[in-house]
Amino acid sequence: MPSxxxxxxxxxxxxxxxxxxxxxxxxxxxxxxxFLTFNQIVLPILGPAISTLLHRSCYLCLDKYPLPVLVTLVHGYYNSPSSPNKLSAKG
Incomplete structure (x- = not known):
């Protein structure tokens, strides 16, 4: 989780x-x-906030993914996640 x-x-x-x-x-x-106060009292109370920041961080990372896929599909340059059938063996 980036700070x-x-x-x-x-x-x-x-x-x-x-x-x-x-x-x-x-x-x-x-x-x-x-140390004991932080680990056993503060961290359990901070659980919802940490979970919220984790979900927000994952959402922001995934939000950056569609633009590269769109650009590569328009120009015909494919990467492996966007075209798994291109990786299969032909024959």
Whole structure:
């Protein structure tokens, strides 16, 4: 998942609105270190945000695919994903 300003802003806003400071403080009172607090408290809460960014990232990558296929089909230059029957053995 590529990192850009939107992803950082999205995660920051999600953390500020969904993770109360009292949860982090109570983990510190229970003598949980920063690593344990992040792994067992913060990451499960961040699950929906991470999933949203993953889906958005996949969508944006797949959104760039149709243009090269269209260009190669118009000019007659084929790549292997757009023409699997061209790769089959003739005979």
């Amino acid at each position: 850009n300003a939107f992803n950082v802003f999205f995660i920051k806003q999600f953390m500020e609105s969904n993770i109360p400071d009292k949860i982090i403080e109570s983990a510190g009172i229970d003598s949980a270190g920063e």
